Amino acid sequence: MDNCIKLSELKVDPNALAPIGQGSFGKVYEAWHNRHHSVAVKICRFNMDEQIFQDEKELNKRATDENACVPYFGFISENFQGWVCNGLVFKFMECGSLGDLLHRHRVYPANCLSFRMLHEIAVAMDKLHRINADQRLLHCDLKPCNILLDIDLHAHITDFGAARLSTVTENRGQAIQQDPNSMRTIPYCAPEFFSDNFRRTSKYDVYSFSILTWELLAGVKPYEGKYRYITNCQRAYEIWHKVERNGRPDLGLLRDKLDNYEAFGHFLSRCWAQNSNERPTFLDIATELEPLTDTDEAVLQDAVMETKQELLTKLNRPSFQRSSENYRYNFTDVFTGHHPTAEQSERMEIGDNLAAQPANYQHIAQNENDQLSVGDRNLSDEDCRRLGKNYARSWETLASDLGISFAQIDNIKQDHRRNEEKKIAVFQTWKEIDPNPTVRNLIQKLRQIKVDIDCYSFLDPDRVIRDELRNERA
The missing domain is CATH 1.10.510.10 (Transferase(Phosphotransferase) domain 1)
Structure with a gap:
């Protein structure tokens, strides 16, 4: 019988909240489960068709039964802050791909x-x-x-x-x-x-x-x-x-x-x-x-x-082994990007559940975001919409230049009819697949492929990032 794993059963390392892999399906995170120990959690993108998720779940179960793939432990399917979180949980492979x-x-x-x-x-x-x-x-x-x-x-x-x-x-x-x-x-x-x-x-x-x-x-x-x-x-x-x-x-x-x-x-x-x-x-x-x-x-x-x-x-690491003590944060922190303070971390060390104090947690996260420079914030959906509306050249060329795969380009072509929608989808796809989807990183890439500054000037109204990039080259 397929095993349903709750998000609350998973813990993450506060020093490793970033995904260890990502693609058109979503993102993969390293986590800890009390029964299965080190696991890889594959969280599907929010708009993935439910049938695709069910099919992959069944295929992994059948393949695991025959010892023909990375061991599959179970699935995640629960509501988190108003959206359905679907995922698959596998044995963590220490040496990567x-x-x-x-x-x-x-x-x-x-x-x-x-x-x-x-x-x-x-x-x-x-x-x-x-x-x-x-x-x-x-x-x-x-x-x-x-x-x-x-x-x-x-x-x-x-x-x-x-x-x-x-x-x-x-x-x-x-x-x-x-x-x-x-x-x-x-x-x-x-x-x-x-x-x-x-x-x-x-x-x-x-x-x-x-x-x-x-x-x-x-x-x-x-x-x-x-x-x-x-x-x-x-x-x-x-x-x-x-x-x-x-x-x-x-x-x-x-x-x-x-x-x-x-x-x-x-x-x-x-x-x-x-x-x-x-x-x-x-x-x-x-x-x-x-x-x-x-x-x-x-x-x-x-x-x-x-x-x-x-x-x-x-990898600049002494060992592949990791202690369960490293995994102290709730798995949902990978969604919110929250990073508790030293005081809160200390409370977690002695068993205080940070999730029981959502108001204070949210306040701290907001303060941290306020301290980010304009270039260090991640690209938002609204940014993608405005970029798509302002971009005047071929969306396929843009997608290729931003490193979007041939398969993902085909998916965009299939899912969207209007060119403007396709351009917006290109920026959204880049935001999902790039390991560093910040405003600064995107502006640097757009400058490299000689995109008209008018396309992205709203991201950097005071020319802070563009001046920094020019100085770096100088």
Whole structure:
């Protein structure tokens, strides 16, 4: 039976109120639960369709039952200050995502550890595809940032926001066809997705796995060099056309990194074959990768310890372990942004419930906001509305320049009809996904992409931020 978890059961670290991840679904926070200990809490965006939330909840439950994903503990669904808060609670993965390990922290595991990760992913994907023979579960968004690593660097699949259930017709040589606005990440999309009305089968996930495999072993993002200095939209279309013409990442980058380069290159070529019928199943993949995991245990453990130590150094932390004593604040503080004073924190230490004094709490939070400079406050919905009304150029170009994903651009196009609404949605999306959605940060980005000052001058009427930015460059 699915487990409902109350917001009151969750505590957060006062020094870690910011989200540890975010995307089109909402935001993820680290928290503490007395039964499950360290957990990751995925809070869905307020306007998410209820059915999407219910579908992802069910998919995670089924995948967890088969030990095919990050362990799912339960869901949140309750009223908080007038709105319904929906969320999912998972086991916290101490070493973060594979994507962050490679590209944010630039830590590259030894081959023996990389092959263990790849084998674990293949085994999990095989279990995922076998959950229901009549309605096969497809992940549809397999990529490094959706692979999470636990404290021993074992790999776990996460994020079923783009997952779909196929139908029995796939077993008869047919396949499901997806809405073109469904979530996707272009470098990991199989060629049939572009050429055959967004078709997805279990072999779509195999293709994504092959790109992920190349990326882990090469240590660079696919197609990164050639399309690095163009906008996201342009890059997406360039990759799209390359893949349709049978273009793939450069296997030559693996030549000096693998002892069995020729055999492994042939294996990858089969996994990303243009014809999906020529790709192996995940059972075949797991079987072929298993011999590569046959490493002396001491050598493997040395590789694990070396990778963990390098990651800790990059994180500037002494350990991955956290004490339950660190988690002292109510989880709802991540919504309100409240930061209690030292006196209130001391009362919390001895068990005084700060939530029992909402009036005083609100007063303190307001005083803190009053002390923020004009540039340090977060962008508001009213700011987004005014920005959208004032912005005169293409909304798609703006979205791309602000780092909004191809999938999110498609969602905006689908959800809004008028250009002004789309422009407002672009600024609102940036506000949700940017880790630092302050007025100062946005003005800096708009100046970099040479947006007319009239568009955002109301955010900085006294030119304080613009003068500061000009002085910094000087």
